[in-house]
Amino acid sequence: MTRALTLHLGLIALLFALQFALPAYHHGNLARIMVMATFAMGYNIMFGYTGLLSLGHAMFFAAGMYGMGLAVTQLGMPVGPAFLMGIAAAFALSLIVGLLALRTIGVAFMIVTLMFSQTIFLTILYFGAITRGDEGFGIKQATRQIMGLDLSDPTIRYFAAWLLFSLTLLATLWLVRSPLGRVLIAIRENEERAKMLGYDTWRAKLAAVLMSGTVSGAAGAAYGVLFGYVGASFAQVPYSIFPLLWVLLGGAGTVIGPFIGALFMFYLIDLSSGVTDAYMLVVGVALVLLTLFAPKGMMGMVRERWLKWLP
Amino acid sequence: MEFGPHLMLAMLEGLVQASVLTLTALGLSLVFGVMRVVNVAHGEFFMLGAVLAWWVTTMLGGNPAIGFVVALVVAPLLVGLMAAAADWLVLRRVEYDPERTIVATIGLLYIIQQVTLMTYGPDAHPVTPPFNTRLALPWYEFTDQGFQIYWPWGLSITSYKLFVIAAAIVTCLGLWLLMARSKIGLILRATQLDSETAQAFGIPVERVFALVFGMGAALAALGAVLVVPIQQAHYLMGGDPLLLSFIVVIIGGLGSLRGTVVAAVLIGMSDGIISVFFTPTLAKMLATLLVAMVLVYRPQGLFGAKPA
Numbered sequence: 001m002t003r004a005l006t007l008h009l010g011l012i013a014l015l016f017a018l019q020f021a022l023p024a025y026h027h028g029n030l031a032r033i034m035v036m037a038t039f040a041m042g043y044n045i046m047f048g049y050t051g052l053l054s055l056g057h058a059m060f061f062a063a064g065m066y067g068m069g070l071a072v073t074q075l076g077m078p079v080g081p082a083f084l085m086g087i088a089a090a091f092a093l094s095l096i097v098g099l100l101a102l103r104t105i106g107v108a109f110m111i112v113t114l115m116f117s118q119t120i121f122l123t124i125l126y127f128g129a130i131t132r133g134d135e136g137f138g139i140k141q142a143t144r145q146i147m148g149l150d151l152s153d154p155t156i157r158y159f160a161a162w163l164l165f166s167l168t169l170l171a172t173l174w175l176v177r178s179p180l181g182r183v184l185i186a187i188r189e190n191e192e193r194a195k196m197l198g199y200d201t202w203r204a205k206l207a208a209v210l211m212s213g214t215v216s217g218a219a220g221a222a223y224g225v226l227f228g229y230v231g232a233s234f235a236q237v238p239y240s241i242f243p244l245l246w247v248l249l250g251g252a253g254t255v256i257g258p259f260i261g262a263l264f265m266f267y268l269i270d271l272s273s274g275v276t277d278a279y280m281l282v283v284g285v286a287l288v289l290l291t292l293f294a295p296k297g298m299m300g301m302v303r304e305r306w307l308k309w310l311p
Numbered sequence: 312m313e314f315g316p317h318l319m320l321a322m323l324e325g326l327v328q329a330s331v332l333t334l335t336a337l338g339l340s341l342v343f344g345v346m347r348v349v350n351v352a353h354g355e356f357f358m359l360g361a362v363l364a365w366w367v368t369t370m371l372g373g374n375p376a377i378g379f380v381v382a383l384v385v386a387p388l389l390v391g392l393m394a395a396a397a398d399w400l401v402l403r404r405v406e407y408d409p410e411r412t413i414v415a416t417i418g419l420l421y422i423i424q425q426v427t428l429m430t431y432g433p434d435a436h437p438v439t440p441p442f443n444t445r446l447a448l449p450w451y452e453f454t455d456q457g458f459q460i461y462w463p464w465g466l467s468i469t470s471y472k473l474f475v476i477a478a479a480i481v482t483c484l485g486l487w488l489l490m491a492r493s494k495i496g497l498i499l500r501a502t503q504l505d506s507e508t509a510q511a512f513g514i515p516v517e518r519v520f521a522l523v524f525g526m527g528a529a530l531a532a533l534g535a536v537l538v539v540p541i542q543q544a545h546y547l548m549g550g551d552p553l554l555l556s557f558i559v560v561i562i563g564g565l566g567s568l569r570g571t572v573v574a575a576v577l578i579g580m581s582d583g584i585i586s587v588f589f590t591p592t593l594a595k596m597l598a599t600l601l602v603a604m605v606l607v608y609r610p611q612g613l614f615g616a617k618p619a
Contacts, residue, residue: 053410053413055413100603100604100607101607103607103608104606104607104610106409106410107349107409107413108606108610110349110410110413111349111557111561111603111606112603112606112607115557115599115600115602115603115606116600116603118554118599119596119599119600119603122592122595122596122599123596125592126592126593126596241417244414244417248414276429277428278425278426278428278429279425280421280424280425281421281422281425281426281429283418283421284417284418284419284420284421284422284423284424284425285418285422286418287414287415287417287418287421288401288415288418288419288422289418290414291401291405291411291414291415291418292401292404292405292415295405295411
């Protein structure tokens with residue numbers, strides 16, 4: 001336990017220290033990556049630890065984002081309470097999706113989540129009068145304040161992203177070592193056997209969907225607050241594929257993997273978009289190569305070879 | 312136009328859409344039925360068919376009919392070969408594990424789409440139909456002189472659209488003959504029933520899988536070649552056929568070819584009719600939600616038998 005705790009606290013401390021060392025461009029990128037890594041950690045609870053492959057996590061990210069954004073523009077809330085509204089919206093959506101989608105398994109589960117997510121995207125387009133459809137809307141800089149702190153200021157934004165990331169990282173670390181986390185891993189390995197041992201696997205899976213969806217929604221709400229933009233593109237298929245890719249690349253079922261995956265993929269896309277417009281090609285090639293040669297991801301291989309204790 | 316002729320026109324347009332959808336969905340259904348994997352890149356094979364059809368007709372030039380006939384043969388063949396190669400290089404090596412196959416085909420989707428963007432470009436290009444005569448259609452009414460037939464303005468269909476419907480029917484019959492009467496069909500059905508036993512009887516299952524994956528993609532490409540004179544070729548055109556094929560295959564019952572055809576006609580027609588009378592976003596939204604619910608409550612599909 002101490003080794004694992006030291007490693008994760010070390011990463012948190014390193015990210016805190018980098019705030020003072022990085023040049024402005026990478027400083028901004030890292031804030032974005034930490035929010036996206038939070039999204040990926042949410043995804044990892046379902047995919048990496050419970051073995052439920054969702055192809056529709058963009059809907060949770062969008063629920064958090066629009067729950068927050070619409071609370072600001074339609075209800076005139078300050079961003080603090082609006083952020084909580086976003087989390088509540090994602091929680092409600094994950095409850096509905098969990099109750100329905102968990103009736104299916106395997107391939108059907110993937111297609112059902114994909115279709116629910118597509119329905120949410122089309123709903124956002126349909127209510128274009130208040131969501132502004134594809135174009136999206138901005139959150140005014142004047143409203144992006146919590147307790148007198150201006151969240152559009154790069155340093156405060158970095159700190160807010162770091163706080164969200166650190167809390168999620170430590171919560172995930174705690175979760176996978178808790179009795180519930182052990183049951184989730186047992187379901188991933190062999191659901192029938194977990195059921196035979198007397199665990200209520202359906203309730204455990206529902207808990208996983210709720211936690212996963214809510215964390216992803218928190219990331220979406222935070223993204224809207226910190227970067228001041230809410231748009232339908234975040235509800236589209238690529239934003240369901242990205243968390244899958246980050247988790248696969250970093251290592252599914254490792255606490256630190258989603259961050260590593262998001263970091264590498266972000267800079268890979270950043271570098272390639274300098275060369276070509278077709279940067280999604282990098283995503284495609286990465287997905288194929290990962291499934292072929294490294295299904296366990298980077299941290300999964302590190303765990304297999306060197307650090308057996310990695311959670 | 313009055314309601315009657317308007318509905319008739321919507322149904323004819325729906326039937327053309329249904330024909331193309333039938334071919335595309337049959338490809339997806341065949342792959343799922345025999346190989347038990349979901350091919351998320353299916354829509355991109357459709358798109359490739361359309362883009363190759365444009366490429367072939369542009370390269371040949373001259374009479375559009377010659378270019379079109381060549382495209383009708385060459386595009387599905389090339390796409391089928393590409394898909395078979397993808398199967399051999401990628402899917403075979405992840406051992407057709409359902410989840411890893413989905414992730415790999417998502418990767419293929421982006422690779423095909425983005426390479427097309429880099430080579431073919433972001434613009435849509437049309438293909439000239441080989442023949443395109445406008446055929447007016449009659450309608451009837453009851454006046455004080457009794458039953459009368461007249462030709463309402465705007466109620467018409469082109470000869471090319473009739474050809475699309477006929478071509479889809481012929482292809483379906485051909486596929487049915489292949490599956491039910493030929494030796495290849497026998498091998499495919501044996502593999503579908505139990506691939507391990509089939510292997511034990513000396514059927515080269517890996518090669519059968521590559522053939523099926525190629526055939527599935529070729530069917531999608533064939534549908535695309537047929538539709539491209541009506542709808543232009545564009546690198547993002549694969550999304551809608553993929554979603555609709557998913558819907559059709561699910562409603563028709565996963566792996567049932569007959570159910571797929573029935574569901575494709577039903578959904579293609581209703582999609583055509585609904586989008587004439589309602590806004591397309593609402594129609595798509597309700598259809599997607601409805602299908603997700605079908606999967607949740609009747610995973611065997613509306614026409615599939617309940618598994619024992």
